Amino acid sequence: MSIKGKAYLAGIYEHPTRHAPDKSTAQLHAEVAKGALEDAGLTKADVDGYFCAGDAPGGVMAMVDYLGLKVRHFDSTDTGGCSYLVHLGHAAEAIAAGKCSIALITLAGKPRTGAMPPRGTGAELDFEAAYGATTHNIYGMCAMRHMHEFGTTSEQLAWIKVAASHHAQYNPHAMLRDVVTVEDVINSPMISDPLHRMDCCVVTDGGGALIVTTEAIARSLKKPLVRMIGHGEALKGPRGGKDLNLTYSAGVWSGPRAFEEAGVTPKDIKYASIYDSFTITVLMQLEDLGFCKKGEGGKFVADGNLISGVGKLPFNTDGGGLCSNHPVNRGGMTKIIEAVRQLRGEAHPKVQVPNCDLAIAHGTGGLLGVRHAASTCILERA
Amino acid sequence: MDTKVKYPTPQGNTETRHFWEQAANGKLLIKRCTACGEAHYFPRSLCPFCFSDKTVWEESSGEGEIYTFSLMRKSASGPYAIGYVTLKEGPSLLTNFVDCDTSRLKIGQKVKVVFKSTDGAPLPFFTAV
Numbered sequence: 001m002s003i004k005g006k007a008y009l010a011g012i013y014e015h016p017t018r019h020a021p022d023k024s025t026a027q028l029h030a031e032v033a034k035g036a037l038e039d040a041g042l043t044k045a046d047v048d049g050y051f052c053a054g055d056a057p058g059g060v061m062a063m064v065d066y067l068g069l070k071v072r073h074f075d076s077t078d079t080g081g082c083s084y085l086v087h088l089g090h091a092a093e094a095i096a097a098g099k100c101s102i103a104l105i106t107l108a109g110k111p112r113t114g115a116m117p118p119r120g121t122g123a124e125l126d127f128e129a130a131y132g133a134t135t136h137n138i139y140g141m142c143a144m145r146h147m148h149e150f151g152t153t154s155e156q157l158a159w160i161k162v163a164a165s166h167h168a169q170y171n172p173h174a175m176l177r178d179v180v181t182v183e184d185v186i187n188s189p190m191i192s193d194p195l196h197r198m199d200c201c202v203v204t205d206g207g208g209a210l211i212v213t214t215e216a217i218a219r220s221l222k223k224p225l226v227r228m229i230g231h232g233e234a235l236k237g238p239r240g241g242k243d244l245n246l247t248y249s250a251g252v253w254s255g256p257r258a259f260e261e262a263g264v265t266p267k268d269i270k271y272a273s274i275y276d277s278f279t280i281t282v283l284m285q286l287e288d289l290g291f292c293k294k295g296e297g298g299k300f301v302a303d304g305n306l307i308s309g310v311g312k313l314p315f316n317t318d319g320g321g322l323c324s325n326h327p328v329n330r331g332g333m334t335k336i337i338e339a340v341r342q343l344r345g346e347a348h349p350k351v352q353v354p355n356c357d358l359a360i361a362h363g364t365g366g367l368l369g370v371r372h373a374a375s376t377c378i379l380e381r382a
Numbered sequence: 383m384d385t386k387v388k389y390p391t392p393q394g395n396t397e398t399r400h401f402w403e404q405a406a407n408g409k410l411l412i413k414r415c416t417a418c419g420e421a422h423y424f425p426r427s428l429c430p431f432c433f434s435d436k437t438v439w440e441e442s443s444g445e446g447e448i449y450t451f452s453l454m455r456k457s458a459s460g461p462y463a464i465g466y467v468t469l470k471e472g473p474s475l476l477t478n479f480v481d482c483d484t485s486r487l488k489i490g491q492k493v494k495v496v497f498k499s500t501d502g503a504p505l506p507f508f509t510a511v
Binding site: 123124125126127128129130131132133134136137138140141142143144145148189190191192193194195238239240241242244246369370 | 389390392393394397398402420421422423424426429430431449450451452453454455456457462464465466468469472473474475476477478489500505
């Protein structure tokens with residue numbers, strides 16, 4: 001069974017806040033759920049499927065009770081920042097299988113206000129916890145190896161931030177709206193070699209939500225039709241220390257699965273939402289998804305190639321995680337939301353891709369240089 | 383990280399206790415599967431490659447080379463160098479580079495294991511040779 005064309009994205013909502021000290025995390029989940037339902041033209045009573053990840057206080061049982069939902073299908077898969085891209089794929093499967101007809105997916109949290117809950121730990125804890133792995137230095141290690149093997153430069157990575165900043169200037173909610181240059185990025189303080197401060201995403205409170213539904217229900221609503229036509233997911237880790245290779249991600253497996261199901265190729269994509277926890281994350285994902293050859297990502301992203309209206313592959317036209325929003329340190333949700341805006345023609349006019357009828361939303365979650373997941377969603381305007 | 387840093391104490395469990403006991407003797411152990419011949423790290427009872435339970439402890443030379451690294455500069459306890467080392471025996475492992483000039487690290491550089499004390503079993507780190 002394929003999910004191709006079986007599930008429609010009927011509602012999207014990105015919380016406008018970037019700092020929410022006066023709201024609870026559960027409250028933010030409720031606010032984004034309400035926003036997505038209103039966007040779709042549906043009510044809470046219509047929801048019969050619910051999806052959430054580790055950011056949902058108390059997990060799926062507590063959230064369903066808090067939100068006052070009555071659902072017949074649920075899924076609380078947690079794969080870090082790409083959880084929502086995984087949920088979108090799983091929601092499409094559930095809808096295709098008739099397990100639910102209106103699925104709600106929520107993300108929310110407040111890392112800017114206060115400390116995040118600790119990550120879950122596996123059998124590796126004793127053997128890795130002492131070494132101070134953070135997102136910064138783990139992604140730094142990926143960048144270091146990429147530079148070593150392929151000659152990728154800090155200037156090339158900087159172009160990714162430059163492109164995001166060009167888009168963020170038009171987003172009134174973006175945390176960072178100033179356009180920056182390659183020089184600004186490489187002159188910003190070194191955080192964890194070779195990544196500078198401007199190679200890193202923002203830390204924001206906030207959240208987002210999605211409504212996924214059947215074709216029949218989507219057609220009864222007022223929004224432009226956007227549907228899922230392909231999904232792939234994959235996991236990657238060091239696997240006993242034998243398979244360590246930090247130059248590629250699980251996207252090398254999730255991407256081809258999604259493209260095959262959709263029956264399209266990277267060349268067909270008009271707009272790309274690519275998870276941008278760091279500049280290197282984008283560069284590796286573009287290679288892994290086949291937008292360019294492995295090792296040629298640096299050349300691909302340079303000279304504004306990711307800037308809408310300038311380059312060949314407009315990406316993250318909301319400013320992405322690098323400039324606009326990275327709620328709960330989990331960027332998958334906003335990737336989907338901006339892709340839907342582009343397909344609806346609702347992106348800011350300065351960054352809207354003309355005739356945008358095919359888009360990709362892709363992300364990784366966990367730690368790219370250790371254990372991580374990848375999920376690829378291909379969406380089209382129906 | 384310097385020697386003044388307090389490292390977390392490994393908790394250990396029945397599957398890994400021997401590793402930590404030998405760490406106290408200055409030995410870095412890996413596991414090897416006698417069914418498929420592959421070595422792995424960190425230690426599992428079942429081989430992560432062929433799922434055989436014929437895994438045996440093996441003392442590593444403690445020698446290897448740097449696969450990649452990053453010098454983390456935003457840290458309350460001062461800059462520290464995280465990285466992966468590929469051991470002579472094959473498996474790669476996550477570690478920190480200590481007791482050497484971390485501003486001069488290079489991919490491919492030869493390193494060797496050093497143990498640092500905790501409130502329990504010592505932890506393996508690596509230093510330049």
